[in-house]
Amino acid sequence: MNFDDTPQEAAFRQEVRSWIAANAPKQYETGLKTSGFGHTALEGVDIIKVSKEWQKKKFDAGWACLHWPKEYGGRGATPIERVIWQQEEGVYAALSSLFIIGHGMCGPTMMAYASEEHKRKYLPLLAAGEHIWCQLFSETAGGSDLAGLRTKAERDGDDWVVNGQKIWTSGAQHSDYGILITRTDPTVPKHKGLTMFFLDMKSPGIEIRPIKQVNGQSGFNEVYFTDVRIPDSQRLGKVGDGWNVSLTTLMNERLSIGAGMPTGFPELLDFCCSLETDNGPAIDNPAVRSKLASYAVRTSGLKYTAFRSISALSKGETPGPENSIGKLVAGPTMQEIAMFALDLQAEAGALLSPEQAAASARFQAMLLRSPATRVEGGTDEILRNIIAERVLGLPADIRVDKAVPFNQIPTSGR
Amino acid sequence: MGRDMEFDFSDDQKQLKDQARRFLEAKSSPKAVRAILEGPEPYDKALWQGLAEMGFMGTAIPEEYGGLGATYLELCVIAEELGRAVAPVPFASSIFLAAEFLLAAGSEEQKQAYLPKLASGEIIGCFALAEGVGAATPKRIQADVAGGKLSGTKLPVLDGDVADFAIVAAKTGAGNDARSISLFIVDLKSANVKRETVETIDPTRSQAKITFSGAAAELLGAEGDGWNIIERVLDHAAVLTAFEQLGGADRALEMARDYALDRMAFGRPIGSFQAVKHMLADMYVSATLARSNCYYGAWALSTGSSELPEAAATARVSATQAYQHCAKNNIQVHGGMGFTWQFDCHLYYRRSNLLALTLGSLSTWEDKLIARLRAKNAA
Missing domain, CATH: 1.20.140.10 (Butyryl-CoA Dehydrogenase, subunit A, domain 3)
Incomplete structure (x- = not known):
């Protein structure tokens, strides 16, 4: 039981501390400290601009996405060094919220499944905060039951053509790229007919509509796809393996949010x-x-x-x-x-x-x-299921739609 | 050592824990606990002897007083295993309280006289504070000492019917404030001490009503310093008891989980119903928060941190909540069978509710926690 750093860790902490002291945007310190929980004390500040500037500064000095490999814009740091950075970054970490989805979920998914060329092209720009990424997973028909999603992608030559609708996409309105899970085969059971892609959010046929939330803000969006074309080279994982690819993303989501x-x-x-x-x-x-x-x-x-x-x-x-x-x-x-x-x-x-x-x-x-x-x-309920099933070892829910071809699953409760 | 964020027990401490678990699984089985619940013996003497032979009582007592001179961390892991086994012995009274009082305030002579025998299990000590219904405060303590003679009644005293001596809080000064309270060592086998076993919610830990009528009492610590010493020692005992509660909470959760896997209803294991799964997940959450808070307490206790008052109250509140939560829902998961004498659920239900009251009840510790956080906040 001790909280002491090893000599190397203490040295690393000192290096982080000095760099932050010399470079952090101190004019926003007080405002960031009293912001949070949907409350902002930084009225009149272009938070996106300030966030991007801080991210770029960190990137240029080698302090962005610490745990990523260097060739993709990271530092190749150990998990503990990443924790030390988070502890030292303190209130300025609030300026990273724009990049949480990209750095925490899209980046790791790209790292696991994208081609080497794509990794080298996109990941450093993501780490630098020059590109913002979003995650296009949830749908009106598939929230907790994510595999119930209906947005479809159909092969057409070297491209896929996407039609459908996503919802609850955080930051879509600011995003340059996104990772997208689609249904490519409705005739097989629901977990087996999914395929993952990444795409340019400025592609023709994408329409983004912010959702007005209970608190009046609009952090979430609906994203509509009408004949949006994605090159097959932007597919992440095999055709039909999208469910397993999405698990990589979701595992990272729980780690970074929790x-x-x-x-x-x-x-x-x-x-x-x-x-x-x-x-x-x-x-x-x-x-x-x-x-x-x-x-x-x-x-x-x-x-x-x-x-x-x-x-x-x-x-x-x-x-x-x-x-x-x-x-x-x-x-x-x-x-x-x-x-x-x-x-x-x-x-x-x-x-x-x-x-x-x-x-x-x-x-x-x-x-x-x-x-x-x-x-x-x-949701709270999904998290309780995860604890019950994966930590306590209780039986999985009985899923009546598991072996049924997706296009034969009932869509109305009555 | 200097390892970063070693927020865990060491491998040696985990080994000690395994050793304690194996020993207690053999010697403090549910059958052994039931023998105390149902029989005439107030505690399990064979188990007590066995614990003494393992050297567990002397764990954190310095070597010069006959102990092993290990740290509080070793004592924490033993406490957790005692709690898991609902061990029917006066370990907490003798070691978490009596020995800690002597270490905190005893003269050299007193330490030499009592600690080696506590460490070897040869004698049993206890702490006598409460005097009937309501939180024990300086104002409520009526027992008093004049000319070295103690008079008054203590009720209930945990392990008071089996202990050889008690640390007794009594009035020595005028007024009702903390400065009017002093501590005394009283031989419970001496003349002018009358004690009777009282009926309680958990007969696996015996309790007594003790009446002192001019019993010889030896001052422990400075006169008028009794309440200060009590506050400090209760912080130590709170961390150790929190580990005992944690061990019980974990076992109650495991029992509920195992039953939910085995018991079939409507053609399925009941553990496949979300209502049951979510209840178990919530029990796991309580037990996990309590474990993390207990580690905080253990860290503060073992390093002598100035954060101990806050950490002890945090561990105590969290572990009390977790044990009560897990023990009551363990019965719920077991359904009707959980309410039978034959099933073991009630051993944990009883103990969880007893331990929630010893050392001061949950509301008392909630109050202490917030007073301490408030003081820190103002600083």
């Missing part, structure tokens, strides 16, 4: 210390303390679960599906914390303008953003 997720507890603790009631600060109330304690141990439990994963990583072990607990705990906790903070504000908990609402309306923003956390990247 690590060190915030719950909003430090913000709530601050708020309860400062909120005055008839009987002193709210934190003096035993009912408040009891709730805070439960949120505190969940938050701390996540932090030290991440430490245990890092410890395993440093011994060369691969963190497994147990990492699913990160989002499963953080999502609902953040939602509970938001509701509790509003309850403490009583009638004024309804106020949404940062000028009028308590704590610059951050808990209201959290309330309106948190439902998405419990759905995106694997």
